[in-house]
Amino acid sequence: AQSVAQPEDQVNVAEGNPLTVKCTYSVSGNPYLFWYVQYPNRGLQFLLKYITGDNLVKGSYGFEAEFNKSQTSFHLKKPSALVSDSALYFCAVRTGTGRRALTFGSGTRLQVQP
Amino acid sequence: DVKVTQSSRYLVKRTGEKVFLECVQDMDHENMFWYRQDPGLGLRLIYFSYDVKMKEKGDIPEGYSVSREKKxxxxLILESASTNQTSMYLCASRGTSGYSYEQYFGPGTRLTVT
Incomplete structure (x- = not known):
């Protein structure tokens, strides 16, 4: 079975400060990891993914994430937060074989204060 | 750009009604998915389909069925809607060629069962 944990329901950060949204995962085999963002009353929008290769992956809107195999983590980061980054963020995982669908975390609400 | 559309943004139905939620994608994707999203629970997989007329149960299939007659x-069909099926329903699709792997989501249907 595969699972994802997002330990923080909400993260608050001041505009211009760096932000981190945490994600840990559990799978059998090599993980494919994803981050999605959801703005109010909208569907999920793809931010970035790790499949293989460099542990640091860069995505849309200045976001990046670091894959850490020993800690089974895939934290989302941004050097300087914007008020417009305020949204709900989901981490998701699957493997290359077996289950074709993603398993999602419970989501973390990011609030960036001006 | 991939486009996934859902037939309704908001839907209100009565207990016991049969409900149809429709999802259409325009990228010739083989895989399609239905999730429901509830606060604090993230996205949970209801059903997915990996080809026309092919389907597999997800994590919470009870009370739902699906149909895929065209690619x-x-x-998604709620045979007899119940109040505990009040939720946000999200459809997604994904191709199998190349290294895309990510799922593309529709805008969601917020269903209220009274």
Whole structure:
């Protein structure tokens, strides 16, 4: 079975400060990891993914994430937060074989204060 | 750009009604998915389909069925709606070629069962 944990329901950060949204995962085999963002009353929008290769992956809107195999983590980061980054963020995982669908975390609400 | 559309943004139905949620994608994707999103629970997989007329149960299939008669269309059916099926329903699709791996989501249907 595969699972994802997002330990923080909400993260608050001041505009211009760096932000981190945490994600840990559990799978059998090599993980494919994803981050999605959801703005109010909208569907999920793809931010970035790790499949293989460099542990640091860069995505849309200045976001990046670091894959850490020993800690089974895939934290989302941004050097300087914007008020417009305020949204709900989901981490998701699957493997290359077996289950074709993603398993999602419970989501973390990011609030960036001006 | 991939486009996934859902037939309704908001829907209100009565207990016991049969409800159809429609999803259409325009990228010739083989895989399509239905999730429900509830606060604090993230996204949970209801059903997915990996080809026309092919389907597999997800994590919470009880009370739901699906239909995929054409590649671009994937329907979710609530045979007899109940109040505990009040939720946000999200459809997604994904191709199998190349290294895309990510799922593309529709805008969601917020269903209220009274």
């Amino acid at each position: 671009e269309r994937f329907s």
